[in-house]
Amino acid sequence: MSKLLEVKDLAIYFDTYQAEVQAVRGVSFELDEKETLAIVGESGSGKSVTAQSLMRLTPMPPGKFAGGSILFNGEDLTKKSESQMESIRGKDISMIFQDPMTSLNPTMTIGKQIAEGLIKHQNMSKKEAHNRGVELLKLVGIPNPEKRINQYPHEYSGGMRQRAMIAIALACNPKVLIADEPTTALDVTIQAQILDLMRDLQQKTGTAIILITHDLGVVANAASRVAVMYGGKIVETGNVDEIFYNPKHPYTWGLLSSMPKINNGEEELQAIPGSPPDLADPPKGCPFVARCPYAMKLCENHMPEYTNLSDTQKTACWLLDERAPEVEPPESAIVGGAKVHG
Secondary structure, three states: OOEEEEEEEEEEEEEOOOOEEEEEEEEEEEEEOOOEEEEEOOOOOOHHHHHHHHOOOOOOOOEEEEEEEEEEOOEEHHHOOHHHHHHHEOOOEEEEOOOHHHHOOOOOOHHHHHHHHHHHHOOOOHHHHHHHHHHHHHHOOOOOHHHHOOOOHHHOOHHHHHHHHHHHHHOOOOOEEEEEOOOOOOOHHHHHHHHHHHHHHHHHHOOEEEEEEOOHHHHHHHOOEEEEEEOOEEEEEEEHHHHHHOOOOHHHHHHHHOOOEEEOOEEEOOOOOOOOOOOOOOOOOOOOHHHOOOOOHHHHHOOOOEEEOOOOOEEEOHHHOOOOOOEOOOHHHOOOOOOEOO
16 A cells, blocks of 8 residues: 655644744654544644644744655655645645534535635536535535535534535545544534544545544544654554554553543543643653653653554553563553553
């Protein structure tokens, strides 16, 4: 399977009145054709900034590329001009934003918003774009698309607006679809429908998906590979089975432990103590050091290198060093039950 996207040592900083905020600090990952990569982590971990930077949507200034590269089909997007990026956005790389009500234009019909990309990137006439818009609304499960295409966003329900956003994003058959928290504002039933829709459309179109989320339940149902992000860095990557059944980073354990569990009819919810690091003054060592119950002196001043645990899983944690003590992950963190050997 060939690589569509290669992100290497990406760094995105923001200049603020108080200090320089290092939102993304040396992030690297790859995306293959037709796969779904989930990037997970708490709010403030750098997920959305990473996603937006792939389309050069991060405001520059106050944001800036502080290092690294974004290779799409072998070409570095960080070197592209704005006019060059305009020909890529929507056509080759598209994005579903978190809140469709703030992303959709309230003054334009859904049909016109779908047609914009088709006219610009596919050189369609208005009639051809309208007809294609009807097909797309039908494809994403909008009932009575011939009527709905002429309606405005406020006339759609929340779930229908999200479906319309997906139709707009898929209009030009992009090679990469970025979905930034696409189900956050929806109830559980509609969430499941949207995820089913994305899987079905991926099978039909072959689009690769980057799914940004903090919801591990969504990850389990939608992703093939996972990157766990914290404090502007990726601390662990692996396929879904490795992350859920054999996680190695204490932050991944914390995320898995915080998933709601029902015991004796009562829902239990565990939280990770403490707060994420201040990225205006990030830790010198492991970003999770202040909240990690297993932290050692070494963790404070030295960022661990990645340990390759398999062809698909790697983790940045000093507990995997041969000199580290053996640690038992909490039972709440994994299904399979695996020890971390130092």
